[in-house]
Amino acid sequence: RFESDLYRVVAELRTDGKIIDSVETGFAAYCPTVRTSGIKLTYKDNYFYIGKQPVLLSGTNATGAIFYSGNENPLVWDRDLARMNENGLNILRVLHFSPFLSDKPAFGAVKPADLAVDKLPLKIERQLDALVQLCQKHNIVLFLSIHDWMPVELSDEELAAQRRFAKLIAARYKDVPGFMIDIQNEPHLDLPRDPNKAYPADVVKAWNEYLKANYGTDENLKAAWGLSSTQERIGSIPYLAGTDAWDDMRTFDADYFRNVLLNRWAKANYCGAKEGCSTMPVTIGFLQEYWSLNKLMCMDWVDFANMHSYNSIDVLRADMKLFDRRFQGKSVSLGEFGALPDHEKRVHGQDNPNQDIGRFLLTGHYLFGLGGSFMANWCWKDMDDVVFPWGINYTCGGPRKDILKAYRNQSLLMRQIRPVYEPPSVFLVVPVNSMLGGQSGQTIRMLYRHVDALLNAHANFGVIDDRHLDQLPSGAKSLVYPVPMAVSDDVYDRLKSFVEAGGQLFITGDISYDSLRRRNRTQRLEELCGVRFVAEAKHGVDWGSGDEAIINVEPTTAERQDMLFVHKLGNGQVRYTPVPSGMLGNPRRYAFGKLVEDSNLPNVDTDGIHQMRIQEANGSADFLINVNSEARSVRLRPAETKPLEMTLQPDGTGFVRRNKIGDYSAIESNGSIKIGKSTESLFVPAQGHFALLSPDESAIEDARELLVVPFGNCEIDLRGLPALKGAVVQTGDVIDGKWVALSESSDLKIKTTEETAFDIRIVAHKSRLVELGNKVASELMLR
Numbered sequence: 001r002f003e004s005d006l007y008r009v010v011a012e013l014r015t016d017g018k019i020i021d022s023v024e025t026g027f028a029a030y031c032p033t034v035r036t037s038g039i040k041l042t043y044k045d046n047y048f049y050i051g052k053q054p055v056l057l058s059g060t061n062a063t064g065a066i067f068y069s070g071n072e073n074p075l076v077w078d079r080d081l082a083r084m085n086e087n088g089l090n091i092l093r094v095l096h097f098s099p100f101l102s103d104k105p106a107f108g109a110v111k112p113a114d115l116a117v118d119k120l121p122l123k124i125e126r127q128l129d130a131l132v133q134l135c136q137k138h139n140i141v142l143f144l145s146i147h148d149w150m151p152v153e154l155s156d157e158e159l160a161a162q163r164r165f166a167k168l169i170a171a172r173y174k175d176v177p178g179f180m181i182d183i184q185n186e187p188h189l190d191l192p193r194d195p196n197k198a199y200p201a202d203v204v205k206a207w208n209e210y211l212k213a214n215y216g217t218d219e220n221l222k223a224a225w226g227l228s229s230t231q232e233r234i235g236s237i238p239y240l241a242g243t244d245a246w247d248d249m250r251t252f253d254a255d256y257f258r259n260v261l262l263n264r265w266a267k268a269n270y271c272g273a274k275e276g277c278s279t280m281p282v283t284i285g286f287l288q289e290y291w292s293l294n295k296l297m298c299m300d301w302v303d304f305a306n307m308h309s310y311n312s313i314d315v316l317r318a319d320m321k322l323f324d325r326r327f328q329g330k331s332v333s334l335g336e337f338g339a340l341p342d343h344e345k346r347v348h349g350q351d352n353p354n355q356d357i358g359r360f361l362l363t364g365h366y367l368f369g370l371g372g373s374f375m376a377n378w379c380w381k382d383m384d385d386v387v388f389p390w391g392i393n394y395t396c397g398g399p400r401k402d403i404l405k406a407y408r409n410q411s412l413l414m415r416q417i418r419p420v421y422e423p424p425s426v427f428l429v430v431p432v433n434s435m436l437g438g439q440s441g442q443t444i445r446m447l448y449r450h451v452d453a454l455l456n457a458h459a460n461f462g463v464i465d466d467r468h469l470d471q472l473p474s475g476a477k478s479l480v481y482p483v484p485m486a487v488s489d490d491v492y493d494r495l496k497s498f499v500e501a502g503g504q505l506f507i508t509g510d511i512s513y514d515s516l517r518r519r520n521r522t523q524r525l526e527e528l529c530g531v532r533f534v535a536e537a538k539h540g541v542d543w544g545s546g547d548e549a550i551i552n553v554e555p556t557t558a559e560r561q562d563m564l565f566v567h568k569l570g571n572g573q574v575r576y577t578p579v580p581s582g583m584l585g586n587p588r589r590y591a592f593g594k595l596v597e598d599s600n601l602p603n604v605d606t607d608g609i610h611q612m613r614i615q616e617a618n619g620s621a622d623f624l625i626n627v628n629s630e631a632r633s634v635r636l637r638p639a640e641t642k643p644l645e646m647t648l649q650p651d652g653t654g655f656v657r658r659n660k661i662g663d664y665s666a667i668e669s670n671g672s673i674k675i676g677k678s679t680e681s682l683f684v685p686a687q688g689h690f691a692l693l694s695p696d697e698s699a700i701e702d703a704r705e706l707l708v709v710p711f712g713n714c715e716i717d718l719r720g721l722p723a724l725k726g727a728v729v730q731t732g733d734v735i736d737g738k739w740v741a742l743s744e745s746s747d748l749k750i751k752t753t754e755e756t757a758f759d760i761r762i763v764a765h766k767s768r769l770v771e772l773g774n775k776v777a778s779e780l781m782l783r
Contacts, residue, residue, distance in 0.1 A: 002029035005133065008075055026075025028130035038136030038178035039090065039782055043281045043303055046331040046421040047373050050782055054419050056368050058411040059091025059143070059376035060084065061336055063386065067100040067127050071384040074130045079397065080380065081138040086734040087404055088411030088780040092135060093335055093376050095145040095185040095285075100124055112150050112158035115165035120172075132176055139782050141178040143335070143376070144169065145185040145285060152187050152265040155200040159265065163272035170276025180281040182335060183269045186308060187284065188292035189258045191251075192239050199239050203261065207239045210257050224516050225250045244438040246540035247517040252437035259297040266301035285335040288319050290444055296432055296465050299325055304373065308336035313359070313651070317366045317455070317610075318448035322430060324463040326371055326421055327471055334375040337363050338390055357406045358651055361711065362625065364410050365653040369612030369623030371421070371462075377407065405758035408780065409709045412760070413691055415779045416657060416666055422615045423462060423473035426596050428454060430465040431484040433515065434541070442541040443483055446580050449546070450482045450508075453582065455610045459596040469494040476503070478595050483509035483580050485541065486517045487524075496528055500570030506592040507574065508582040509543070510551055529576035530558025530567030537578075546580035553578055564591045609634055609648070619665070619697075624654035631670070647671030655691060663699035667692050668709075675701050682721070688714025688752075695772055705764035705772060708750060713757045718748040730762045730769050734780055739773030 006028050013021040039050050047054040066072040084092065101124055102109040120128070128144075135142040146169050147162065154162070166181070173179045192199075199207075212234050215221040222229045228242025228250035239257070242250030266284060273282045283302040286295040288309040299305065305325045309316045316337075323332045339359045360377065367375050382391035392404035428450060434443040454461050464472055466484065469491065479498065484491075484507065492511070499505050505528075512522045512533060517540070522533040531553040538550040549563060558567035558576070567574045575595055582591045604611045608628035614621050626632050626648035634654065636644045641662035646669035648654050655668035667673055668691035673684040682701040684692075689711040694703040704723045708716060718724055729750060731743045742759065750761060762772045777783070 002031075005029055005031035005034045005137065006074060006078055024075060025073045026078065028074040028133055030129070031133065034137050035133045036136065036175055036177065038176065039139045039141065040177045041141050041180070041281070042279075043373075044329075046326045046329055046371070047419050055782070056372075056414040056417055056419060057091055057141075057374035058364070058407065058414065059089050059093065059141070059374060060380040060392070061093045061095065061376055061378045062380050063383075064094060064096030064098075064100050064148070065383065065386040066094070066131075067097075067124060068105055069383065069385055074134060076397070077131055077134050078137075080393075081134050081140050082737070083393070083400070084140055084380070085138045085781045086737065086777075087400070087408040088415065089407070090139055090782055091141045091143055091374055091376050092380070093143040093145065093182065093285075094131070095182070096148050097145055098148050098150070107149055112147075112154055113161050115147075116161035117165065118168065120168070132173055132179065136176060136178055139178070141180060142176075143180045143182055145182040147184040147269075150184065150187075152184075152189055153199055153203045153261050154265060156202045158200075159268040162265075163268040166269045166272030167276040170273040170280050170282075172276075174277035174280065180283070181273050182306065183266065183273075183282065183284045183302075185285050186287045186292075187262065187265070188287055189261060191241050191258065191291075192254050193241055195238070195240055204239055206260070206264065207257055208235050208237055210260055211237060211253065214253070225253075242438075246437065246439045246442075246542070248438050249516055252433075252517070255294075255436040255440070256297075256433075259294050262293050262298045263300055266298060270301035283333075283335075288316070290435060290440065294432065294435055295323060296325075296430060296435070297467075299328065299330060302330065305330045305332040306335045307332065309334065310336075310338050313362050313366070314452070315448065316363065317370070318451040320367055320372065321370050321428075321451045321463060322447060324371055327423070327427075327462060327464045327468070327473060331371055331373040331421075332367070333373045334363065334367055336378045337375060338378045356403045357711065360403060360407050361410055361653045362651060364414065365623045365625055365655070366610075366612075368414060368417075368419075369610075369614065369625075371614060402758055406711050409691075409711060409758060409760065412707075412709060412776070412780055413655060413666070413668065413693070416693060417614070417621050418616050418618075419621075420615045420617050423475055424460045425475055425477040426454075426459055426461040427472065427476050427479050428461055428463045429469070429479050429481040429484075430463060431481065431487070432465045432467050433488075434483060434485045437517075439541050442543065442546075443485075446483050446509075446546055449581055449583075450480065453592075454480065454596065455612075456608075457592075457596055458604055458609075458611045460613055461596065466491045469498075472498075478504040478506070480506045480592055480595070481508075482582065483541070483546075484511050485509060486513040486515055487511055487521075488515040492521075492524060492528075496569070499528070499572035499574055502571035504572055504595050505574045506582070506595050507576045508591070509578065509580040512551070513540075525553060525576075526556055528567070528569065529553075529565060529574050530556055530569075531565050531576065532556050543580050547583055549578035550580060551578045604634060604636055608632065618660035619658045619662075621658075621666075622656040624648060624656065626650060626652045626654075642676045645674040649689070652689065659697045659699070663702075665694045665697040665699065667700060684720065685717040686715060688712060688716075690714045690716055692716075695775060705762070705768055707772075707776065708761035708763060710752055710758055710761075713752050713754065714750075715752075716750045718750065718763060721748075724748060724763060727763050727765055728769070730764075730773070731756060731759045732762065732773060732776075733759060734777045737777065737781065739770075739777045741769070741773070 008026045010024045042049045098110045099105040227248040241254035242248040281303045283306040286307045381393035382395045534552040543550045558565035565576045577591045610625040612623045631649050649670045652670040657666035659665045670689045672686045675682045691709040693707040729745045732741045
């Protein structure tokens, strides 16, 4: 009988009674009390909850090599997990798991059919049990990717095997409170271009069933596929794409069917997991790119949206926003993030820590500001013998890198928020079918531009795709619908009804093609937009920069304003431009204009600042990012409270939290802060990047105690805050699960050093330091 849940084993080599070498390892002993003691994680209303509190979570990743390396064991995991928890990281995603089901792990070592088992191999079973238990001990949610490097175009038999395996994993850990399933790491399915590639018979059968359901007869199919027509009859048509032409429907169908296959695969795995544990959160870690799959079409068999990204920040923010599925109750999360330029530097023995820190902060501020629920970086550490040079800890159990400290500080900032989803009144409508088929990248790039245009306008907006307009929230007042091009009659009828009932609709490009990409719906332009089709200027999506009209039109019942046509329809209004980008001349003059003004966030009167807001039950949180190439003084002038002025550096992140009466209870700035009108303002002189938090959520200017959270070297002068008179500054860290004071000073002019540039400071009267230190530790560790 074991007395502990974890044991340390040491082997020593002695000569003449002296220890000349030693090695240690450890093992976990099964303990049901520890196994069920983790944080009670649930997902609902677009956020993760710990108990009854919604939280914004940060986490990290580890490779499945931890199950193979001789330098990895439960003793090492225990130390790693303790450090994660102390640094505000409470999700550990483990991928590359399935290859280690083999006694000779390698890429492709385990095939889908090999998963038809009722029990895991003993070694990996015990290792996973130990990791699960240790995660619960340290308040870490284990997020396990159960498949890796496997196709999704599987036979029915292979699908049954994967379903069985998903059930096995979920059932084994159904009593564990902090456990989630990622069905597969980055599934993808190439567009079928190789006529010699053999697909499983079940896939070919499903493909032909899809064609039968969509076209009915061979004649209809041949008419639709014109460019790439086939002599085969429905029932024996090979799964193969056509040309890259936009109106090649064979390529469109092959692209669409990739997502049919993904959903077939996802359903099998999701249902298997839910058979094992109906309450366990399940998702899929999708790639960022749309060439692999269109993840917007693959959301039926997941509990929340999850993607990975290593793209540039401008692409990352657009990808995340397009994947905003909160209208379905499925907020976006980042299962992996990082930066390719950083990786390339390290491959060649170089590094750029400042770039890393900026990447982490920008990613977190965009993700959570756009409505996301959790983020996890790649990866936790530079392993001793499996080198991934992206770690936020040094090898051999070495110290934390500064990037981890910055990541921790951002996590502490996010822990202040108790997010609540409130549907906005403006929605960007994504034309999903236009993202498929030949030249689909044209549409995707145009959607990115519209996301940025709405962010530049400080619009508070959601996203919905046109296949789900029946789920549009009842409070929606305005829709922005870029480049719909080929629209089904059903979608068109929904849009028309929305406007007639009083809605506002903005359309760019064209809407006169039918769902088979034939221009035979020109009457829509007159009926919906109040213009008459005159001539085609550019065919399909061949629009170049997208800043010129792709069709020539003339007004019938619409009012013309340059290339913008305003048309009243029923109780609503349509604003239409044949310019795909919706941009009219001036780089900041977008044709949606007043359509989104009612939704705009309050009064950031500085150009080039992205402002995003999430609501709380007792206040709100604004995320600010400077996308200019130079520093900006950012002024917020909300009508309901005092004005605020702060500095943001290029690509700098800012944050403002308001309490229930509108006072600022947290401010993140890249320099000095000014609160109030000029005659009665409070000024905090500062240099560098930092945040001020009021622990009791009172106004910063009246707070008797503050947390100072730096993101690098900075100077902050708090001597002008009268409520802090008599306070001291304690610098500390969370070590071994407790707040540990490192230094103390009575000087309220704080100046960091290179060694203390990321250390948290408590500013309060001495009698309050212990309690506030415990509060910091509790917030980071979710205790």
